[in-house]
Amino acid sequence: MAEVPPEEPKKTSLGMDENIEGLLTYVLGALTGIIFLILEKESDFVRFHAMQSTILFIGLWILQIILGAIFGPLGTLVALIEIVVWIVGMLKAYQGERYKFPIVGDLAEQWVEKV
Structure with a gap:
């Protein structure tokens, strides 16, 4: 039986492979999420990850500020969760x-269609 070569990653409207551009949506959290939401016009995969990154990190930053102000160490716990989620x-x-x-994933799916 002949080996089937791996499928080539799809290219995005920015000329990158979808998986690379998807990874980049998380690199600087919500900032890169917003940038790729604005720049990427075709790839649903990248737009989904960009929206998820944006919602996720804005939400976690707000939670970190609130919990950090009220309960101190819980803000640090949220920061550790952010690192895990980022990776x-x-x-x-x-x-x-x-x-x-x-x-967040369900919200991203719903909202990405509206943006």
């Missing part, structure tokens, strides 16, 4: 997976 988001996007974080 998971980049890995899943790079692997070409449309991974949905709880709650």
Whole structure:
């Protein structure tokens, strides 16, 4: 039986592979999420990850500020969660997976169509 070569990653409207551009949506959190939401016009995969990154990191930053102001150490815990989520988001996007974080993933799917 002949080996089937791996499928080439799809190119985006910006000329990058989808998985690379998806990874980049998480690199600077909400900032790169917003940038790719504005720049990427064709790839649903990249736009989903950009929207998820934006919602996720804005939400976590707000939570970190509130919990940090009220309960101190909980703000630090949220910061550690942000690091884990950041790494998971980049890995899943790079692997070409449309991974949905709880709650945020569903919101991203709904909102990306409206933007």
